[in-house]
Amino acid sequence: MSRQTVHTDDHAELNVEVIGSPDAPTTVVFTHGWTLAGGLWDDVVAGLHSELGAHVRTVALDARGHGASSGGPVGSATLPRLAADLKKVIEVCAPDGDLVLVGHSLGGMVLMALAEHWPDLLAERVSGVVFASTSSGALWSPVKHLPGFISAAPWVLRLNRPHLMKNTGLTRLLMRRRLYGGAASRSHLEETIEQMRSVDATVMADLGIALLLHERSHLLSAFDSIPTVVLSGSKDRLTRTRHSRRIAEGIAGALLLEEPSAGHIIPHERPAVVIREVGVLVRANSARARELQAVPA
Numbered sequence: 001m002s003r004q005t006v007h008t009d010d011h012a013e014l015n016v017e018v019i020g021s022p023d024a025p026t027t028v029v030f031t032h033g034w035t036l037a038g039g040l041w042d043d044v045v046a047g048l049h050s051e052l053g054a055h056v057r058t059v060a061l062d063a064r065g066h067g068a069s070s071g072g073p074v075g076s077a078t079l080p081r082l083a084a085d086l087k088k089v090i091e092v093c094a095p096d097g098d099l100v101l102v103g104h105s106l107g108g109m110v111l112m113a114l115a116e117h118w119p120d121l122l123a124e125r126v127s128g129v130v131f132a133s134t135s136s137g138a139l140w141s142p143v144k145h146l147p148g149f150i151s152a153a154p155w156v157l158r159l160n161r162p163h164l165m166k167n168t169g170l171t172r173l174l175m176r177r178r179l180y181g182g183a184a185s186r187s188h189l190e191e192t193i194e195q196m197r198s199v200d201a202t203v204m205a206d207l208g209i210a211l212l213l214h215e216r217s218h219l220l221s222a223f224d225s226i227p228t229v230v231l232s233g234s235k236d237r238l239t240r241t242r243h244s245r246r247i248a249e250g251i252a253g254a255l256l257l258e259e260p261s262a263g264h265i266i267p268h269e270r271p272a273v274v275i276r277e278v279g280v281l282v283r284a285n286s287a288r289a290r291e292l293q294a295v296p297a
Contacts, residue, residue, distance in 0.1 A: 006092045008085055012064045012072030018093050019049060020057030026127065026282045027094040030060040031086060031107030033133070033264075034207055035162065037067030037195040040104065040267050047275035048282075056282050059093045061086070063106070065203025067195065077206035079214060082106075083113035087121065100128040100281045102274070104267055105239060106207065108134025108247075109214050115222040122222060128281030129223055132231040132266045132274065135243035136250065137215035144212055153212060157205035167193050181235035181263035188268045220250030227284065228254040229277045233262030233269065 006014040017038055020027075028048065030041040038060035045058045063082055065071035072081075090099065103111040108131040115122050144150060165171065172189045176182065179192065228251050232244030241258055248256035257277070262269045 004093060006061070006085075006089050008064075008072065008088055010072050010076055010081075012076070012085070013070045014064060014085055014089060015062040015068035016089055016093055017060045018057070019045060021054060022057065022096075024054060024057035024097070026055065026098045026100060026285050027057040027059055028100045028102060028278055028282065029086070029090060029094065030058065031101070031103045031110050032060075032063065032066070033105030033107055034211060035066070035196045035199045035204055036104075036192065037198065038062045039067065039191065039195065040265075041102075043271040044102075044267050044274045044278070047271060048278060051275065051279055052282055055286055057094065057097075059089065061089050063110075065200035065207075067198055071200040071203045074202060075206065077203040077210070079109055079113040079207075079210050080117055082110045082207075083117055086110055086114055087118055090121070097125075098127040098285050099125050100130070100278060100285070101126055102130040102132065102278060103134060104132045105134050105264065106211065108132065109136075109211070109216070112136060112216040112219055116216060116219050119222055122226065126226055127285040128278075129226050129228045130231065130274070130277055130281070131228070131244070131247055133233060133236055133239050133244075133264050134247070135214070135239045136217040136220055136247050138217075138243070138246075139211055139214060139239070150209075150212065154205060154209055157208040158201070160201055160204060162196050162199050162201055162204060165193060165197050178237060179264050181233055181261045181269060183261070184265070184268065188265070192265065192268075217246060217250055220247060221252070223254070224252040227281055229281070230254055230256045231266050231270070231273065231277070232256070232258045233264060233266055234258055234260050235262060236264045238264045
């Protein structure tokens with residue numbers, strides 16, 4: 001394992017964890033949800049390397065203003081900017097080979113913004129995509145269309161002081177009921193709280209607005225030619241199953257998996273499912289590569 005710092009063109013410093021050989025045929029790149037961090041994927045990453053060994057390399061980044069990454073200039077926390085950050089991380093940490101992209105919640109929206117601004121990257125290098133507990137738009141509808149809601153939202157969001165969150169029994173109870181399907185280990189709850197405590201308050205507010213304004217259903221067809229899996233929890237209270245269904249309906253051939261009793265934090269609640277589906281995409285890519293090598297020149 002190696003930790004790398006990737007410098008963006010606007011002087012943000014992105015913390016990235018890279019595991020595996022640069023010679024691995026496929027690199028799996030993980031993007032996390034709002035107020036979380038790359039450590040969200042630790043269970044999944046460990047399981048993938050245990051199952052696939054030298055066949056896979058993993059890259060998990062902390063988005064700007066999250067985890068150990070700096071926030072960058074004020075006002076820079078937008079979905080297109082996070083997509084540019086992801087592209088930069090790929091250029092530095094996985095410049096060659098095939099990619100499987102895995103996005104949770106905000107991270108899935110970043111993948112859609114990547115498709116919007118860098119479609120060539122998808123067409124040339126991406127061999128699989130997993131969208132977990134995310135949305136292509138219409139978040140907080142119809143409430144957000146009430147008069148004054150959008151204009152008031154920035155002020156409300158900027159009142160948050162995530163670093164003041166306490167790791168108490170009440171906080172863990174609220175976290176379990178709000179973010180999880182009801183069952184969550186204490187270690188996962190404490191990890192989630194710690195990740196939330198580390199987020200930059202300004203970045204948190206700016207991205208909260210970006211989530212409200214996110215509307216990219218019209219871009220889903222960019223993934224039509226890429227094997228795509230859409231994961232959803234039946235008890236997800238933040239991005240309800242209708243959001244995952246809309247994504248699956250918008251991508252030709254996408255596989256929709258709705259996990260009973262799971263909540264929003266699918267990587268913690270159903271790591272085995274994520275490992276299985278990512279593993280299928282990686283193995284399929286390896287099989288295609290072997291077939292191409294077997295074709296006479």
